[in-house]
Amino acid sequence: MSVPAPRSQQAIQHAVVRFAGDSGDGMQLTGTEFTREAALHGNDLATFPDYPAEIRAPAGTTAGVSGYQIQFAAHEVFSPGDQPDTLVAMNPAALKVHLQDLKRGGLLIVNDAAFEKGDLERAGWKSNPLSDGSLEGYRVIRINFEKLVTQAVEGAGVSAKDASRCKNFFALGLVFWIYSRETEREEIAIRARFAKKPELAEANLRAFRAGYNYGETIEALDAPFTIPPAKLKPGKYRNITGNSALALGLVAAGQQSGLRLFFGSYPITPASDILHELSRYRRYDVTTFQAEDEIAAIAAAIGSSFTGSLGITASSGPGLALKTEAMGLAVMTELPLVIINVQRGGPSTGLPTKTEQSDLFQAVYGRNGECPLAVIASRSPADCFETALEACRIAVEYRTPVIMLSDGSLANGSEPWLLPRVEDLPKFSPNFATDPAGFHPYKRDEKMARAWAIPGTPGLEHRIGGLEKDALTGNISYDALNHEKMVRTRAEKIRRIADAFPKTQPYFDDKGDVLVIGWGGTYGSITQAVIEARASGIRVGHVHLRHIFPLPNDLSDVAARYRAILIPELNTGQLRLHLRGQIGLEGIGLNKIQGKPFHVAEVRSAIESLARRSAPSAKEIA
Amino acid sequence: MTAPLLKLTKKDFTSDQEVRWCPGCADFAILAAVQKLMPELNVPREKVVFVSGIGCSSRFPYYMNTYGFHGIHGRAPAIATGVKMANPDLQVWVVTGDGDSLSIGGNHLIHALRRNVDLKILLFDNRIYGLTKGQASPTSELGKKTKSSPLGTVDRPFNPLTLVLGAGATFVARTVANDMAHMTQVLRRAAAHKGSAFVEIWQNCPVFNDGAFEQWAEKDVRDDSLVKLEHGKPLVWGKNKDKGLRIGGNFSLEMGSAEGAVVHDEKREDVTLALALSALEPPWPQAFGVLRAVEKPTLEVLAREQEKAAAAMKGPKDLAALLQSGDTWEVGTGEA
C-alpha cells in the first residue's frame, strides 16, 4: 500500500502536524520554520516542542527522538492538538514513538532510506512496519530522502554529509506543499539563516524546493489542503514562545517603572533562554549576570534590589531548591525580587525537558520559618509577557519577593501574540525614600510596603539583614512579642495583595454543573475541553488562577455556584490540597504525571463524567 | 578631579548599635581601625556599603554608620557583586569569617575574585567557627582539637592567600588585628585598589581559639617570624634585617643572609612570586603585607561598557519597537 486515493480538494479549518526524527535531524528547526509561515499566513496556532534531555542521545534509538507539534487553524486555537493529522517520521525510532498518536486515516510521511535492518533493531521494531501491516489504515508517503536530497543538492558545493543534513528542509518543503503554504518567505528565511555560508543556503534552498515540487510531482494528494487565515482580534501580531514573552515582559517592567533590571541566573533547562534573550536587551538598562550557581544568582539579585535595581532570577525546580534560603532573606529584608521557576518534571533532576506542574508546594510552602511571598502563574506562551510584568509590579509595590511559575510547555511552546500598545501597559513607581525626616527602614505605607531607601541617598544610611528586626527601626530584635508581630505583619502584607485583584469572572457558564479550576500551562487544553463539553449540553465554567498565593478573596463564592469542582493538574493534586487547606474548597482532581500536557479529550471526558455523577465521592479520576 | 574634603570623623562612621562581641575579641580592633580609616578615604557615608555573611565577624555592618547588609552564611561576595553591579559608584566592603568565606561560601569568594569585582574583602581569620561556639574551620591547623574534633582534625587547612591567588585575585594582603599601624596601612591600600582586594586579617578569638597567632604575630616575635613586604624593597627580616629570601636552584625560595635577597614586586603580572610568598609557613617567615597589587579591568565597569556599546550600536531605547521586532503581521478589522 502506498498512497491511497485522496479525497477531493479541501479547504479545511484546522490541522495538526508533527515533525519527528532523531535529535540530530533538525526537527525543532523544521517545526519552527513551519510555524513561522503559519503565523505569517494568519492562522491561529499553538505549538508543542518535545525533545530529549541529551543533546544527542544514541542515534536511531527511541531515546533520541525529538518532536515538534503544531496545530494551526482558520479559527481560534487553544492547544497544540491531541492527535496529528500529518506525521513526518524521519526514522524508525520516530515512527515507533509517535505512530500511536497519529489520527486514524492520517497522513504519514516516512523516510524510506532509514528502514534497514540495523535501523529497525536500534528502534526496537521486530519486523519492518513498512511492510508488516503496521501502517494499515494510514495514508503513507514513503520517500527515499537520502537519494532525493542528494540529487537535489548536487552541484551546490557541499559535502555528502552536509547534503544529507538538508533532509529536514526537504520534508519541510513537502509539508509546505501539502498545506499550500507560500514558499517565498521561507526562501528568504533560509538565505538569512545561512547568510555566512552561501553554499549551505543554496543546498537547503534546493532541498526545500525539491520537497515542495516532489509533492506536486508524485501527486502526494490529489490536491493540497488550504487553511485560510483565522479571524483573530484585529491588531498587530507576532508569534512568540513563553520564554521570549517572559523576557520581554521583564524588559517592559523595567521601562514602565524606570528601574534598572538586574538579572542573575545559572543555566538550566528550560529556563536558560530567558538569560539568553535578556542578554541581548542590555541597552534597556538590563544587567545580566551568569552566576557561579543558583545561590549566587539570587544573592546578587537581592544585593541589586537593595541598591535600587529590580533584582530578578530565573531557574527551574532544582535551582529553586538552592535559592530557598535566600528567598527567606528577601522575605525578611522585604525587598522587591522576582524569582522565575520554569517548571520541569521532578523530583531531583527528574525530566529536564518535559513539562510538569509539581512545584506549587515548593513555591508556596517551601521555606524555613513563616515565610510568605506572592506566587503567580502564567497560562500560555504569550501570557508570560503579562505575568512577568505583573510579578514585577507586585514585587515593587509591595516590596516582596514574587515567584512566577511557568513550565516547560509554555517556555518552548508558541502562539500568536496580539502586541500590546505600550501606552496600555501598567506603569508603577519604586517610590524610593529620600527624606531623612521621620525615616525608619520598616515604616510602612498603606500597602504595608516598607520604605525602600537605597545606598547613595544621604541621611538614610541603615542596616538590614536576615535576623528578626524591630517593627519600625529594623534593628535586630529578639523581643518575643515583636517577633509575633513581625510574622503576622509579613503575612498580612502578602494577604492584602489579594484586595486589589479584580473580581473573579469564570469563563463560559458563570454557574452550573462543573467549575474547572486550573492554573498554569493547562489553560489551552482546559479551554478547548470546556468548549467541547458545553457542546454536549453541560454547563461548565472555567477559572484559571493567575494568583496562586494569595488566592482571590472571592474564589469560594464563585465555586459555590457550581455542583462540582474539577481541578486538572500535571501533578498529583497540589492545587487541590492548596485550595482545601487555604479556603476549604473540595475539588476532584484530574491528575497526569507523564511529563506531557493534557490531551483535550482527557479533560473533556473528566468534565463529562463528573457532571454525570450526582454525588461525587472518589477524590481522583485516574 | 579631587573630591572636596568632607571633614568626617570616626564618630560619623559609628552606628548607634551596641557592639556585641566578647570582651577581648580582636574584632573590636578591626572595627576601630576601619572606623578610623573611613574619614580619611573621603567617601561620603551614603556611598559606602558593608556586606557580610553570618558569623561573629559578620555582625560588623551593624556597627558601621553606613549602608549595610547582613546577608546569609557564605553569600556575602555574591550579594556584594549585585550591589556593585547595580551601582558601580558605591564603595563596597565585604566582611567575612574563615568559615563563612572558605567553607560554605568558598565558591562565591573565588568567583568574585576571578571576576575582579571592585570589592574590599576582609577575611577575619580566627581559624575557628566563633558564632557556633568553637568547631574546626577550614583554616584550623591539621590535628587541632575542637568540640567537633576531640581527637584532632584530620583534614588539612586551606592557605587562604594561596587559594585566592589561584583564583586570580588582583590585590592580596595579610595583616594582624593586634598591629594597628600595619592593619590600617593594609586597609588603606585595599581601599585604594581598583578591583577585588582580599585581605586576610589574623584575628584572635580569646574564647574559642585563644593565642592562635601568638607564636609569630605577637609584637615581640613578629620581627623574627614575619617577612614584611614592601614594594621595591628586598625580602628581608629579623630584628637586624639580616636574613633574606632568595631564589635557589630547583625553582625554590631559600633562606639566607640579607645580601642578594629578592626584591619584592607586588605589581608583577605573573603570580609566581606572590604564590611562593603566600605558601611560606613556619619555620619560614610568613608573608606580611601586600603580596600582589595589579590593575585589571573590573567586572562592573566591563558590564556597563558593554551596555553602552550596545546602546551606541542599536540606538536609543524604544520599547514599542522592541515588542514589534521579529516577524509580525496585521489582522485587519473586517467582520470578526
Ligand SMILES: Cc1ncc(C[n+]2csc(CCOP(=O)(O)OP(=O)(O)O)c2C)c(N)n1
Ligand atoms: C546555612 C547556615 N548554616 C549554618 C549556620 C550556622 N553558622 C553560623 S556562623 C557559622 C560559622 C561562622 O564561622 P566563621 O565564618 O569563621 O565566623 P566567626 O564566627 O568565626 O567570625 C555557622 C556554621 C548558618 N547560620 N547558616
Ligand code: SF4
Ligand atoms: S566567639 Fe570569638 S570571635 Fe566570636 S565574638 Fe567571641 S571572641 Fe570574638
Ligand SMILES: [Mg+2]
Ligand atoms: Mg572564624
